[in-house]
Amino acid sequence: MLKKVVTLGSGTLYSQVLFFLALPIISRLYDNEEFAVYSYVMTAITLFISFATLRFEFAFFRRRHYLFNEYLIVAGAMCLLSSLILVIVLWNLESFYETYFADMPKAVFVIAIIAAAVFNMLSQFCLTLGRYRVFSFSKALQMTLLVGSLLSLGALQLPHAMVISILVSFVGAAAFVSYPIRRRSRFKWSFHRVKRVFGSDILLCMRTSAAQLISFLNMLIPGYLIGYFFSLKEAGLYFFASALMAGPFSLVRRTLTSYLAAEFDATIRRAVYPRTRMFHYGGIFVAVVAAGMILLIFYGAEVFAVVFGEKWRQSGALAPYIFALLAIDMVAAPILSILPLMNAARLLLGGECVRLFAITVASYAYLGGEPDLQIYVMLFSGLTATYFMVMLSVFGRELTVFRGSKIISNA
Secondary structure, eight states, X not given: OHHHHHHHHHHHHHHHHHHHHHHHHHHHHSOHHHHHHHHHHHHHHHHHHHHHTTTHHHHGGGTTTTTHHHHXXXXXXXXXXXXXXXXXXXXXXXXXXXXXXXXXXXXXXHHHHHHHHHHHXXXXXXXXXXXXXXXXXXXXXXXXXXXXXXXXXXHTTOTTHHHHHHHHHHHHHHHHHHHHHHHHHTTOOXXXXXXXXXXXXXXXXXXXXXXXXXXXXXXXXXXXXXXXHTOHHHHHHHHHHHHHHHHHHHHHHHHHHHHHHHTHIIIIISOOOOHHHHHHHHHHHHHHHHHHHHHHHHHHHHHHHHHHOGGGHHHHHHHHHHHHHHHHHHHHHHHHHTGGGGTOHHHHHHHHHHHHHHHHHHHHHHHTSSOOHHHHHHHHHHHHHHHHHHHHHHHHHHHHHHHXXXXXXXO
């Protein structure tokens, strides 16, 4: 178990360390507005990935080596269809596009998003095949290409350098990870089995994809609303702090998410977790988060100003609340992500819809008056923490029910 976790986490660890080390230089090569556009593009990529393939690569975790080619074909066909829809939508949303992405060429934006979706799909299939080293190395390669492009293109002061860097990184990583997939598939498939895969899992995949899409929307609402009610400058401050604070939390979150799905039988179906031990670990977690928040409240703004420049001081003032938000998400999100594999996709989708409604109503109610950026980030963090606590209790109940069942059926 430990070896697999370390293997899965090594690529993400390398990526986070590399980006963190390069961030002081990157922050001086690009201004607040460019960081905001970069974050909006990464946001769009995250959203597109959540529904591009309808998560058929996630459904394959239940099948493993059975019907691999057919799942790959269905996922690829869904990705192609989603890409066509994306192109049509973008070419009919001129005002929205110009508001958030300025004068960036649409072709660059579209290719970057599609390349990211293809890379994510192929890397997930590598994970289902147990190719943990390939999966981890592909993540490291993508970040190496991204950071290298950001530094070189930024030094050359090329227009749209940050978005072009995203495109280069995902195209290169997708090309690398496609090699083991081609060797495994050998392009042997059956149209009858493709129809069978699509018909048997479409309902599960639609619910899972919708839940993930809404989950990403819930986490990304603040950045877009800050850009709308405040300005791109404030949005850049928020996104910069989020990107910086996300490093260590993203490492654990992504590793846990990948491991829990890849080792579903060992970690969920058969493992036993004593309640006293869980309370013990929970107490340690709360204490660490509280200590981190206190340090950031007193020293966050000053540290950001010294390390990254005076223009990022306000990002440090937002850091304590973003820290707490990401810490809770790091633990809760990976656990909740496997609810569809436990035949509980309905609950996950319903919970995310309620969360979206609550956050949207609360955000517009507060931002409609005379809002303060720091208080709004505190409000969002509090609502998110409440949601995760409720859903973790739901997960505990569903885990008991699932372990009592012997048949995996559609959610």
